[in-house]
Amino acid sequence: MNLIHPIIIVSTLVFLLLLLGYIGVPLWVWSLYFATLLxxxxxxxxxxxxxxxxxxxxxxxxxxxxxxxxxxxxAIKAFNLLPKISxxxxxxxxxxxxxxxxxFFSGKPNFQRINQEPYPIITPELQAxxxxxxxxxxxxxxxxxxxxxxxxxxxxxxxxxxxxFLGMMIPQEYxxxxxxxxxxxxxxxxxxxxxxxxxxxxxxxxSLGPAKLLLRYGTEEQKNYYLPRLARGEEIPCFxxxxxxxxxxxxxxxxxxxxxxxxxxxxxxxxxxxKRYITLAAIATLLGLAFKLRDPENYLGKGKEVGITCVLIPxxxxxxxxxxxxxxxxxxxxxxxxxxxxxxxxxxxxxxxxEQAGNGWKMLMQSLAAGxxxxxxxxxxxxxxLVARVTSAHAVVRQQFGLSIGRFxxxxxxxxRIGGLTYLMEAARTYTCGAVDKGEQPAVVSAIAxxxxxxxxxxxxNDGMDILGGAGICRGPRNLLANIYTATPISIxxxxxxxxxxxxxIFGQGAIRCHxxxxxxxxxxxxxxxxxxxxxxxxxxxxxVRNGFRAKLLYLTRGNLAASPVTGETAKYYRxxxxxxxxxxxxxxxxxxxxxxxxxxxxKLTGRFADILTWMYLATATLRRFEAEGRKAEDLAFxxxxxxxxxxxMQLAFExxxxxxxxxxxxxxxxxxxxxxxxGSLPDDKLGAEVAHKLQTLGEIRDRLTAGIHIPRSSDEALxxxxxxxxxxxxxxxxxxxxxxxxxxxxxxQLKPDExxxxxxxxxxxxxxxxxxxxxxxxxxxxAIQVDSFSLxxxxxxxxxxxxxxxxxx
Numbered sequence: 001m002n003l004i005h006p007i008i009i010v011s012t013l014v015f016l017l018l019l020l021g022y023i024g025v026p027l028w029v030w031s032l033y034f035a036t037l038l039x040x041x042x043x044x045x046x047x048x049x050x051x052x053x054x055x056x057x058x059x060x061x062x063x064x065x066x067x068x069x070x071x072x073x074x075a076i077k078a079f080n081l082l083p084k085i086s087x088x089x090x091x092x093x094x095x096x097x098x099x100x101x102x103x104f105f106s107g108k109p110n111f112q113r114i115n116q117e118p119y120p121i122i123t124p125e126l127q128a129x130x131x132x133x134x135x136x137x138x139x140x141x142x143x144x145x146x147x148x149x150x151x152x153x154x155x156x157x158x159x160x161x162x163x164x165f166l167g168m169m170i171p172q173e174y175x176x177x178x179x180x181x182x183x184x185x186x187x188x189x190x191x192x193x194x195x196x197x198x199x200x201x202x203x204x205x206x207s208l209g210p211a212k213l214l215l216r217y218g219t220e221e222q223k224n225y226y227l228p229r230l231a232r233g234e235e236i237p238c239f240x241x242x243x244x245x246x247x248x249x250x251x252x253x254x255x256x257x258x259x260x261x262x263x264x265x266x267x268x269x270x271x272x273x274x275k276r277y278i279t280l281a282a283i284a285t286l287l288g289l290a291f292k293l294r295d296p297e298n299y300l301g302k303g304k305e306v307g308i309t310c311v312l313i314p315x316x317x318x319x320x321x322x323x324x325x326x327x328x329x330x331x332x333x334x335x336x337x338x339x340x341x342x343x344x345x346x347x348x349x350x351x352x353x354x355e356q357a358g359n360g361w362k363m364l365m366q367s368l369a370a371g372x373x374x375x376x377x378x379x380x381x382x383x384x385x386l387v388a389r390v391t392s393a394h395a396v397v398r399q400q401f402g403l404s405i406g407r408f409x410x411x412x413x414x415x416x417r418i419g420g421l422t423y424l425m426e427a428a429r430t431y432t433c434g435a436v437d438k439g440e441q442p443a444v445v446s447a448i449a450x451x452x453x454x455x456x457x458x459x460x461x462n463d464g465m466d467i468l469g470g471a472g473i474c475r476g477p478r479n480l481l482a483n484i485y486t487a488t489p490i491s492i493x494x495x496x497x498x499x500x501x502x503x504x505x506i507f508g509q510g511a512i513r514c515h516x517x518x519x520x521x522x523x524x525x526x527x528x529x530x531x532x533x534x535x536x537x538x539x540x541x542x543x544x545v546r547n548g549f550r551a552k553l554l555y556l557t558r559g560n561l562a563a564s565p566v567t568g569e570t571a572k573y574y575r576x577x578x579x580x581x582x583x584x585x586x587x588x589x590x591x592x593x594x595x596x597x598x599x600x601x602x603x604k605l606t607g608r609f610a611d612i613l614t615w616m617y618l619a620t621a622t623l624r625r626f627e628a629e630g631r632k633a634e635d636l637a638f639x640x641x642x643x644x645x646x647x648x649x650m651q652l653a654f655e656x657x658x659x660x661x662x663x664x665x666x667x668x669x670x671x672x673x674x675x676x677x678x679x680g681s682l683p684d685d686k687l688g689a690e691v692a693h694k695l696q697t698l699g700e701i702r703d704r705l706t707a708g709i710h711i712p713r714s715s716d717e718a719l720x721x722x723x724x725x726x727x728x729x730x731x732x733x734x735x736x737x738x739x740x741x742x743x744x745x746x747x748x749x750q751l752k753p754d755e756x757x758x759x760x761x762x763x764x765x766x767x768x769x770x771x772x773x774x775x776x777x778x779x780x781x782x783x784a785i786q787v788d789s790f791s792l793x794x795x796x797x798x799x800x801x802x803x804x805x806x807x808x809x810x
Contacts, residue, residue: 093512
């Protein structure tokens, strides 16, 4: 009986410890807790004296700052633990703002708030544009014809200009369409399902380029002159940033300009540059240029080294060299080098006027902060939907060993990946667009969207090519995937190469920009602001303690201790995301505290952190889509597959961090511990089979998954032909089953399939109309599985044209 009372007290104290740690409480609450603990153990007076002194130091800011914080700042500086941030890095970090990405770095994401973020829908006006002009431009020319011509036909160029495709993002007051980012994204999604050349042509005029920079930074005079001309297509724009020695490290550009006073007393710029990989440059009439500006006489009043500046240059200006083309993977969009030698333009051509001289890098980073998450995510989602449509139909149409290949488990596996990841990509595309249209400029989320959706698209295309087999590799008008497969590295490379986007931008910048306290700490250290650093650092330490408790308790309960904003089958995923976020935030703090400024050089490690952050965002977007679309039960298989796949990727990344962040023995133990109770594993075969079956089933689910792409109505086109065969075979399948069942039941003899059909007709098992449908379906199947072939003369035409082109250039 005497033991019961101490046991209750000890249990209460342990419970309070876990509760206080889990919810996170101020330092003074911890002081009260430990004081209570000292009372319970009847601590001697000297212990109380020590405790009181420590509590006094930590709880009174002025004392803490003098005794602890100030020496700590000196130590950090002495040991060079502070990460060095250049001006260009600072501009990139400060570009845009923090959105839901900050929730994950906190370790305790508020999914109630996250699920209230906009998830836009297509308006009737947008649908009319998609069904009208966008559908029309898709019908005007096939991808194969574009490749053969190595350009869009003149009538397509004219139509794009006429319908303001080149000015979708320009406000109506300047003659553009005034589209939202979501509207523009939907247009790009549909165009991408027809041809990569469409999206490359339309995308550059609406994403990072003269129009966007003018809208945000241009003078009224510049806007009034250039924007209407850009909207009407009277000016074809391009923007030149990348150089032979400045790719991902764009801040190190060598192009230069010098301010000088002309004989007329006005100020001019003398420019010299050599750029490459510039989309539309060969045919552009208006060149946007980023360069380093020097002002030896300080005419502009900004010093001799003004910095990176952006200008607009008419391409017919003397000294501008255009007209050459790169050949990016054979994809026939205009991607080109450009040079300028002693090009003279007035200083008024600086975008934003003289006031914006030297602000070019900031302008570009601010524009990319949101824009990176729109164009390529849209294009890659369109490609994913096309691959889903093509492979699901092909898997039904194509037969081997008397069965549609989609019934083989080896084909079901990639079909499940295609279906589940396409659902996820559409969720991330739409969710990101909703944020940008709301006014957010989520730089880290935009980097996540660009990196992840281009990489996932690459996986989907590879799976699609595997399923199509020979039909995927034989190029021609019947081939639907070969050109997309070839073009895939382009989206991986541009707007920030994916390798560096993953290692440097998503986590490297994210850990500084999105963390609740890190940037404030760095700023305070650079300014030697003891008070500001004190506030940020001790709150940071408290956050780490809280996330330590949360990570441990959520691990032990597999996330079930956390609350979910919803009920039902997806509630468990919200809880597991809380577990993932707490562990991610804790490990982030451990990495930053232990590695300091050297963390950004540990790119293998930061890449794994980026993977966790990426998949947490993609999983969140997937759940948001499911809620926004009314929690459709028929979509649950896709949701389950996508979520389980996402957690499996997080599991791999966590294992890599545990293995490499800590010392070998401890790292091996933590890796084993994490594997003992994994946060996720890949979807099982049963779920994959369900996703693959839904994808191969004619009807609403497949149509909704692939909504928004161009599907030709004519069976003379490859996809139209394949869709016709798929539809007929799906309609004929119940009849075929009826015949097979009759044969198995002994009502019909065991015969060859074609003989069995006529016998079934005579036996009254099926009708003449049924026979007609089966025959039509089989004819359509045979037509759909054919691949292109060419006469020797036809095949060599391309070679002869190329030889003539080479001779002309020579």
